[in-house]
Amino acid sequence: MKKLEIVYGIHPLIEAIVAKKTIDKIFFKRGLKKVSNAHKKLINLSKKEHIPIKIVSKQQFFQLKNKNHQGVFAVLPPIKTYYIEDLLPIFYEKGKNPLLIILDRITDVRNFGSIIRTAACAGADAIIIPKQDTAMIGSDSIKTSSGALFQVPICKEKNILNTIEFLKNSGLKIVSATEKSNIYWYNIDFSGPTALILGNEEKGISSKYLKISYEKAKIPAIKGISSLNVSVACGVILYEIFRQRKYKSKIRF
Missing domain, CATH: 3.40.1280.10 (SPOUT methyltransferase, trefoil knot domain)
Structure with a gap:
């Protein structure tokens, strides 16, 4: 089985949705200090494509602690x-x-x-x-x-x-x-x-x-x-x- 990829950041996830990639759900960090217009665009696009959004604790973002994840990530199949x-x-x-x-x-x-x-x-x-x-x-x-x-x-x-x-x-x-x-x-x-x-x-x-x-x-x-x-x-x-x-x-x- 091929290793799955963690895709993080608002724009990469928007591009993944636009490209019709398989996304089971998108994870949002609980207690985001600022929900930007870009976050709202991602939320609206997710709803339009019927992709569930799950709110999770900051511990779920531990492996992304040094990344500019913007409080969002998803798990996708590897790029072909x-x-x-x-x-x-x-x-x-x-x-x-x-x-x-x-x-x-x-x-x-x-x-x-x-x-x-x-x-x-x-x-x-x-x-x-x-x-x-x-x-x-x-x-x-x-x-x-x-x-x-x-x-x-x-x-x-x-x-x-x-x-x-x-x-x-x-x-x-x-x-x-x-x-x-x-x-x-x-x-x-x-x-x-x-x-x-x-x-x-x-x-x-x-x-x-x-x-x-x-x-x-x-x-x-x-x-x-x-x-x-x-x-x-x-x-x-x-x-x-x-x-x-x-x-x-x-x-x-």
């Missing part, structure tokens, strides 16, 4: 993961212009969650991660993504190099976000099917992935700052992709 080989044909059949994100050894759960949230907002179709050397998919990453992990399919792949080759052969342009380039991100054509690679917080993208990338996208920084945080870089590039696809143009300098 996929293989991109199964999803990509479905994307094409639906007439999508696929946008995929490949995370190379992103281990910081805050960066991981932030990337997932940004990807969901920018319309990414799937996130690809390795089976090892990655942030865990679980309670903390659900919280740091504000529940966006319920919205974007996560593909766990044993061999990322083979996955990239598969994507290339399937018509996707492979673009690596790296300072080891002279091409700025806004001068790359993202209008077609694209897989964006983002690298480890300290080491960047593996050289073997850089070698097989079609393009390398650089985001310049002011002298003295080596590079952007990976989740910030993700947002910068994803919204250029969004802009190009919506307005059909690239900026040229």
Whole structure:
């Protein structure tokens, strides 16, 4: 039997309900000092979806004592993961212009969650991660993504190099976000099917992935700052992709 996940925080639970996840009941902490509008939204949504609410003592929140739980939690089945080989044909059949994100050894759960949230907002179709050397998919990453992990399919792949080759052969342009380039991100054509690679917080993208990338996208920084945080870089590039696809143009300098 797979381990269940404790999902805590208002927005992750709202996202779980919207995504039609199986929720038996939602636990509220007795004696909440402040019931915010967000709490009320969660209560109303729970009632609408016929999800029971149970008031429990603060002792029930003991294992979340160092977490920003906002006085609410629920127990859910683990998040399902996929293989991109199964999803990509479905994307094409639906007439999508696929946008995929490949995370190379992103281990910081805050960066991981932030990337997932940004990807969901920018319309990414799937996130690809390795089976090892990655942030865990679980309670903390659900919280740091504000529940966006319920919205974007996560593909766990044993061999990322083979996955990239598969994507290339399937018509996707492979673009690596790296300072080891002279091409700025806004001068790359993202209008077609694209897989964006983002690298480890300290080491960047593996050289073997850089070698097989079609393009390398650089985001310049002011002298003295080596590079952007990976989740910030993700947002910068994803919204250029969004802009190009919506307005059909690239900026040229």
